[in-house]
Amino acid sequence: MVLIAIVIGCVLGAIIGINLPIISYTYSTYLAIAIIAALDSVFGGITGVLKGEFDFKVFISGFFCNAILSILLTYLGTKLNVDIYLAAIVVFVGRMFINLTIIRKYYIDKWSKKIEEIKNKKKN
Amino acid sequence: MKKGKITITITIGLACFVLVLILFMQFKVVYQTDITSIDTMKEDELRTELANWKQKYNETEEKYKNTEDTLKKYKEESSSDKDTRKTLEKEIEDAKLVLGLTNxxxxxxxxxxxxxxxxxxxxxxxxxxxxxxxxxxxxxxxxxxxxxxxxxxxxxxxxxxxxxxxxxxxxxxxxxxxxxxxxxxxxxxxxxxxxxxxxxxxxxxxxxxxxxxxxxxxxxxxxxxxxxxxxxxxxxxxxxx
Incomplete structure (x- = not known):
């Protein structure tokens, strides 16, 4: 069910995204940072679902707030002539790796349990 | 199906939608953008570029001026040389004429x-x-x-x-x-x-x-x-x- 939602969301997003007008290169940095933030939120959400801790409000607020906050920080960075977006990328990507690790571990556990079960069944 | 699960599904679907939407917009921008084209440059990049060109322009202009000055000098020198030579030649001719050294x-x-x-x-x-x-x-x-x-x-x-x-x-x-x-x-x-x-x-x-x-x-x-x-x-x- 969740997978179907993800696929539908991705396809719809792709179709609409391709047909939208091109935005100025000036703002592409902001867009990129928003993408990283959103990706981070999505992975966080998936991790939450897997752990059974998923909170709708936390996910949505995290998704949009992180994106907007990172954009604002990037903007501030350009005004201060400091590449703050680098910090945002480091944090988001770091968290993405942590979440990915959790997801990976979860599925590995799941599969190894299944394999053991099958083995036990065969033994029995 | 539980109500909670539907919410989760819709939320994640929505998030994916937004994510992929922005993602593809960015893809498009990066794909279609010619980085060297002026339209897509950031303001500070443009400013730097402008400053560079200005400096280059100034340097070139200075060089041009110097070269022109030198050229002018050379021209003046050569023309005055020519004049002097002409006058001298004329004088010699006249002297020869008076002396009877020419037909x-x-x-x-x-x-x-x-x-x-x-x-x-x-x-x-x-x-x-x-x-x-x-x-x-x-x-x-x-x-x-x-x-x-x-x-x-x-x-x-x-x-x-x-x-x-x-x-x-x-x-x-x-x-x-x-x-x-x-x-x-x-x-x-x-x-x-x-x-x-x-x-x-x-x-x-x-x-x-x-x-x-x-x-x-x-x-x-x-x-x-x-x-x-x-x-x-x-x-x-x-x-x-």
Whole structure:
């Protein structure tokens, strides 16, 4: 069910995204940072679902707030002539790796349990 | 299906939608953007670029100015050099002309000055020197011509210049002009006003004086005659400036 939602969301997003007008290169940095933030939120959400801790409000607020906050920080960075977006990328990507690790571990556990079960069944 | 799960599904679907939407927008931007194109440059990039170009422009302009200045200098120098050379050449030409070191052309007279035809028979010893055309006769003739404004004179193609000498070698036949032997009949070429020249010779009595000795002087006016240059050497040994 969740997978179907993800696929539908991705396809719809792709179709609409391709047909939208091109935005100025000036703002592409902001867009990129928003993408990283959103990706981070999505992975966080998936991790939450897997752990059974998923909170709708936390996910949505995290998704949009992180994106907007990172954009604002990037903007501030350009005004201060400091590449703050680098910090945002480091944090988001770091968290993405942590979440990915959790997801990976979860599925590995799941599969190894299944394999053991099958083995036990065969033994029995 | 639980209500919670539907919410989760919709939320994640929505999040994916937004994510992929932005993702593809960004893809498109990155794919279609020519980084070197001015439209897509960031403002500060443009500013840097502008500053760079400005600097380059200034440098180039300075170089251009320098080069132009140098060029101007060279031009001035070369033109002044040329002018000086021209003036000098002109002066040399003039000096040569006056000195008689060039072939010259102009209107004037050809004077044919001969001894008496039957001089061999008529002379007796005493009179002989008078009846022959002597160096002094030629000197007088030249003096008269100069007096009448002759600008160039030659006698038997010996150009008369300031250094020219008239010397009688022996009493009769030979005369040295420019240290070269000449003898009668003499062909004297003169450039100047033909009437004045003629007048000077006739009016002063030179022609009639010489006729007394049977010598003949004939005049031939010429619109254009050529007088050769002095062909001796002009080396100076003693005088200095």
């Amino acid at each position: 010259v052309e102009g209107p004037g007279l050809i004077i044919t000055y001969k001894n008496s035809d039957n001089i061999e028979q008529t002379i007796n010893q005493e009179e002989s020197t008078d009846k022959y055309i002597g160096a002094t006769d030629l000197l007088r003739l030249v003096n008269h011509l100069k007096d009448a404004g002759a600008e160039a004179i030659s006698i038997n193609n010996q150009r008369i210049i300031n250094k020219t000498d008239f010397a009688q070698i022996n009493d009769t036949t030979y005369i040295k002009i420019n240290s070269k032997r000449v003898s009668a009949p003499f062909e004297i070429k003169v450039i100047g006003d033909a009437d004045y020249l003629k007048g000077a010779l006739i009016g002063t009595g030179f022609v009639s004086d010489q006729k007394k000795y049977g010598q003949t002087i004939e005049f031939e006016e010429k619109k254009k005659l050529t007088i050769n240059k002095y062909d001796g050497n002009m080396d100076l040994k003693y005088i200095e400036e």
